[in-house]
Amino acid sequence: MHAQGHKGIALLLYAPITYVLLDAGQPILAIGGLVIVLMLSMLPDKDMVIALLPHRGPTHTIWFALAVGAGLAGLGLGIQFGLDEIGIVAVAVPVAFLFFVGFCSVLFHIIGDALNPSGVRPYKPVSSHKHALGVTKSGSFIGNWMFYFLGLVANGVAVFVALQQHLLV
Numbered sequence: 001m002h003a004q005g006h007k008g009i010a011l012l013l014y015a016p017i018t019y020v021l022l023d024a025g026q027p028i029l030a031i032g033g034l035v036i037v038l039m040l041s042m043l044p045d046k047d048m049v050i051a052l053l054p055h056r057g058p059t060h061t062i063w064f065a066l067a068v069g070a071g072l073a074g075l076g077l078g079i080q081f082g083l084d085e086i087g088i089v090a091v092a093v094p095v096a097f098l099f100f101v102g103f104c105s106v107l108f109h110i111i112g113d114a115l116n117p118s119g120v121r122p123y124k125p126v127s128s129h130k131h132a133l134g135v136t137k138s139g140s141f142i143g144n145w146m147f148y149f150l151g152l153v154a155n156g157v158a159v160f161v162a163l164q165q166h167l168l169v
Contacts, residue, residue, distance in 0.1 A: 001112045003042055005136075005144035009112035010041040010105070011151025015158040017104075022162035029094060033101045034155070036072070040105035043068065044113075060110055060120045069103030112147070113138070 001009070014037050021030035044060050047053035058064060073095045080093040113120045119132025136143030 008147030
């Protein structure tokens with residue numbers, strides 16, 4: 001998948017999270033999480049510019065997703081300790097949420113790549129099982145933009161429904 005397709009898949013798969021967070025009265029987490037997911041949506045494809053890494057290799061695994069989640073959580077902890085150190089204790093950095101969003105960012109990318117015939121091996125080296133659904137080719141203009149459009153619509157619906165429920169209460 002290309003950037004539009006991966007961003008679309010991220011938007012589509014994040015839509016239920018958008019709804020849940022907005023419904024729970026957490027718009028900052030909903031928006032912040034979505035921004036992070038979109039920013040990291042192409043991170044696994046950095047393997048295309050690093051000569052030592054094969055495309056759809058280690059950066060397209062569940063282990064990389066866990067590492068990215070841990071990295072974001074670590075960054076959150078560092079920020080929290082830094083804030084505490086300078087006396088700002090009223091701000092709570094959502095470390096577990098940062099882990100979740102980092103993990104999902106890579107997981108959503110892997111799911112996007114599993115939709116094309118080339119597929120992915122997300123559990124390698126533990127398992128070499130290939131996941132390839134063949135829904136669309138990675139270079140398909142229509143497929144990439146269709147997922148982008150569906151993702152935008154899904155998040156729009158999530159926001160609309162969450163806001164409607166709060167306005168009707």
